[in-house]
Amino acid sequence: MGKTAGDALMDVLVEWGVEVIFGMPGDSINRLMEPLRKHPKLRFIQVRHEEAGALAASAYAKLTGKPGVCMAIAGPGAIHLLNGLYDAKLDHAPVLAITGQVETDLMGTDFFQEVNLDRLFDDVTVYNQRAMSAEQLPVIAIQALRMAMTHRGVAHLNIPDDIPAFKVERHVRGNSSIFVPSRTIPRESDLEKAASLLSNPGKTVILAGRGAHDAREELITFARKLKAPIVLTLPGKGTIPDDHPYCLGGLGLLGTKPAYHAMREAETLVMIGTSFPFIGFLPHHARTIHIDSNPAQIGKRTPVDVGLAGDALYTLQQLNGRLSERQEDEFLHRHQQGMKDWLEEMKVQGEADRTPLRPQTVPVALQEVIADDAVISCDVGNVTVWMARNFLVRNQKFIISSWLATLGCGLPGAIAGKLAFPDKQVVAVVGDGGFAMTMADFVTAVKYNLPIVVIVLNNSKIAMIKFEQEVMGNAEFATDLTNPNFARYAEDCGGIGIRVESRDELKTALQRAFETKKPVILDVLVDPDEAPMPAQVTFSQAKNYAVHLLKEWLEERKDEQATT
Known part of the structure; x- marks a missing residue:
């Protein structure tokens, strides 16, 4: 008996060096999940949100150079992938997205969860193809992976639900799972x-x-x-x-x-x-x-x-x-x-012993305990500023959502990092705003026993937007956050949570976090009023910031007068 198209697809993935697939099972990919379950060389990582799966696939590709793979059902699952896939597109990471679709005889009937995925994925991909037969699926899978690797971008396979179960009966076109990288040479x-x-x-x-x-x-x-x-x-x-x-x-x-x-x-x-x-x-x-x-x-x-x-x-x-x-x-x-003077200034900032903690304290303290070959997944926001300026990358791998700059990338990046490099220290450095976007997937790290360290800079603010509003001369608006106790949340998930409010507590917590064999969240309370001022402040920025301070003062005076 011939193989099913689903079996053939899994073989192609393995031929291209795929080891991990991030996703969430569901009705329109159930016929892909079974051959995936049975394949001894593939590992499925069940995420709690498909966006986290796509972000993890993108991070995996950035860290390893191998294709990252994510999978989702038709309709909502596929739509959820898009943010992570745009991160891969903009940062030139080779990623394959596999999505289900309604069965072939139902397509075009406005069936349950039917979405025009061919059109939806057109902008984000370098290759975007719907499987039309069992014989075609392994052929276009090879082409998709070749295009993703060649162009360092996203490829998408849209697979109607009935196709994976069909037998590959006829002779398949003789394309080959071979990728030959080239070197561009100047004239x-x-x-x-x-x-x-x-x-x-x-x-x-x-x-x-x-x-x-x-x-x-x-x-x-x-x-x-x-x-x-x-x-x-x-x-x-x-x-x-x-x-x-x-x-x-x-x-x-x-x-x-x-x-x-x-x-x-x-x-x-x-x-x-x-x-x-x-x-x-x-x-x-x-x-x-x-x-x-x-x-x-x-x-x-x-x-x-x-x-x-x-x-x-x-x-x-x-x-x-x-x-x-x-x-x-x-x-x-x-x-x-x-630069020597600047580095000394950054070190002094990070060694300040005050309450609430200056956020710069975190990267400087991390520097003292992290391994030289660790993997660091940095989220977007003020946390990016502090890690860019105050943490000195030497030989560590450092990843971030560079061009899309999407909040929430830090935790999925760390999950991918630990799967790619299980013997290395892996840390996510995140803000409270970014972490809250993907924090459900901390339980994914717990479920798969991935001992990552998640450091949350908790200032109960969308702090970079607060600063942007202020330098425009505007009053701060809608940037306050109501946060849970992230340390308690870690414990509820089955990990370890440590609440940190002082510099001494931070040092002890970091040492403990890297020694444990469980996922850890360090909930570090930091000063929300520490502005990520540019290294060189322009006159316009200073003027607008002064206007903001005046507006704040006038608002306070108005409130005082209203209560007297």
């Missing part, structure tokens, strides 16, 4: 142009993004030859250690003063593996070289003098071979000293 003429420009580069700054992650040593050699400091984008955090002598930290609202000032002075800018969107922080009149493996990114946001369409590692190797080491290093040394 020789462009390399020569770049080397010529860099032979007299003046004050040079390097901006490195996610695309430079696999070229650490070549990047450091390049910087040393040019005597150029390296600034990192948020997705690029960890490309070189944050405390490396050539590193000036991040750029933009999450960035450092040394990075801001170096960019202001730069006469030559080299962008590597980044499509940095906040162009107001880039130098306005610098000669610019842009290296990216995707030619479509070069010159996309800022004028470029030389474009190098190439893999970062290969391109830097080629440039390093063409460059002599500069001797003039005054610019570099000056900003290195500025």
Whole structure:
């Protein structure tokens, strides 16, 4: 007897290195769940919300480079996947989404839970196909995975409920589960142009993004030859250690003063593996070289003098071979000293012993106990600012929702991290607003015995939005949160919960959390009024913030007068 289409699909997934599938079972995928249940090499992780499943699949792909896979029923389940899939799309993570659909003879009849998934998934995907027969399913599954890996994006298989149960009777087209990655190599003429420009580069700054992650040593050699400091984008955090002598930290609202000032002075800018969107922080009149493996990114946001369409590692190797080491290093040394002062300032912030705790205390205390090879899943919001500035990534894996910046990514990312790297420390650093969006899936970590540490910065605020309202000169509105006791919630879920209100309690709690073999929530009460001020405050921001303070004072006076 031939295999069913469902069995054939599972075999394809295994051929492509898939080990974990995130999802929630239901009626229109029950005929997929049975072959999944029986397959010895696949593990199904039941999530409590499909959005968390898609976010976990995206994080798994970011961390491993393998395809992340999520699965949901037709209608509501498929719709719930979309937020996590857009995270994967925008951060170029290879993800396969498998959704059920009503049976083929019911399609087009406005049947229960029937949604036009072909149209719904069209924008988020690089490949989007509905299975039409048992023989077709394994063929399009191979194509979907090949497209996801080739284009580093989302592929979607829409599978009517009856198809997986049919036998694959006829000869299947002879496509193959083979993926051959390629390396983009820049033109020789462009390399020569770049080397010529860099032979007299003046004050040079390097901006490195996610695309430079696999070229650490070549990047450091390049910087040393040019005597150029390296600034990192948020997705690029960890490309070189944050405390490396050539590193000036991040750029933009999450960035450092040394990075801001170096960019202001730069006469030559080299962008590597980044499509940095906040162009107001880039130098306005610098000669610019842009290296990216995707030619479509070069010159996309800022004028470029030389474009190098190439893999970062290969391109830097080629440039390093063409460059002599500069001797003039005054610019570099000056900003290195500025970075030393900045790091000391960040450490002082994090060592402040006051109540309520400054949120900066958390990343600095975490730094003291975390392993050098740990996995860190950071959520979005003020917590991003504190982790970007006050936590020094050395060799840890650091993931975040970079381009979509979706709240709630931290916990699913940690679940994915522990599944991908079961022997490593895995920590999620989240705000109370973001955590509340996906906190139901803490029980998923408990269910599958995934000893992750979730650190909640609890200020009972949507604090970044509060700050944004204030710098616009507006009064704070609708940013208060009513929170449960997150530590008690952890205990109710079967994990360990620790409430933290002081710096000494934080140190003890972190040590205990990493020693235990259960999922842990540290509910850390932090100051809601600690504003994530940019490293360099503009006059407009200061003026608007002053207007906000005046409005707040006037509102208070009005309330006082109304009660007298």
